[in-house]
Amino acid sequence: MKDWITDEKSVPLNALILTGNDTHITFEKVREVLLGQQNKLNFFTVEIAQIQKDLEEMPWVYSVSIRKRWPDTLKIHVVEQSIVAIWNDNALLNRFGEIVNVAPDASVEQYVSLYGSDDQASEVLNTYLKLHQLLKVNDFSISSLSSDQRRSTSLTLNNGIVLRLGKEQKLDRIQRFLTVYPLMGKKYNVNKIDYIDLRYDTGFAVGWKKEDQLIE
Structure with missing residues (x-):
């Protein structure tokens, strides 16, 4: 019984549902994170906390929630950073005044430029x-x-x-x-x-x- 629960081939995860913002965090980027757990993609053994940690370390991600849905699906909801300003010409600020370490590009030109010490x-x-x-x-x-x-x-x-x-x-x-x-x-x-x-x-x-x- 124990081997059946932990064997990836017995209850493999076959589907990913991605909801929330997807402007910068695409399905493929999330899939790459999951593939980092290639030997643990089992409904019972998948490390949800590690996946959440890996995703939330992406600079455009503000928060992530993950749920498993029996028998073979992982549902991931992503909230992207809510950008309000360009910071010191080399980063961004979210609406909470937190620095987002993403280099400004043409997609953020409409935001105000703010300067100061971090x-x-x-x-x-x-x-x-x-x-x-x-x-x-x-x-x-x-x-x-x-x-x-x-x-x-x-x-x-x-x-x-x-x-x-x-x-x-x-x-x-x-x-x-x-x-x-x-x-x-x-x-x-x-x-x-x-x-x-x-x-x-x-x-x-x-x-x-x-x-x-x-x-x-």
Whole structure:
């Protein structure tokens, strides 16, 4: 009886059902992982925990659940990473602020570019999300955002203008920008603005593409 239970030829796994996301994790990739257990592909002896571990080590995989269905089927459900940003030009960030070690390619060009030290990844993403919501309702979007070691934030808008926000009161400073920017457009050519430095208690500094000017 024992030999019948452990003999791969007695109760072999003959079918694989793959559900969930399949953008990056294909049937063939999962099949390759299973073939790594070539001598254990028996309904009773297949090592579910090892298969799950091997699959979850793939960078595009967020989680995996595996179930056996009698008499010969393995059902695998894959949840892929939910990408929200490009990180330091060489990796990605998921929606939890976790670094996904996948090189960016054309498929992720629509995401914002975030920069900072790896230990700040979640914090940088949270900062971006807060500023994005405030800017979005005013028809601005962020193309990139960076945070230095002092957690001082600078971002580039979709129109090319750089906003220097510093470390404190970032939302207040964005609100100040939103208040004064329409007024600037009535008096100046905003297309010539290089950056706006909002790291002042009152007022701000404007860097022009051809000249610098301070506005109080």
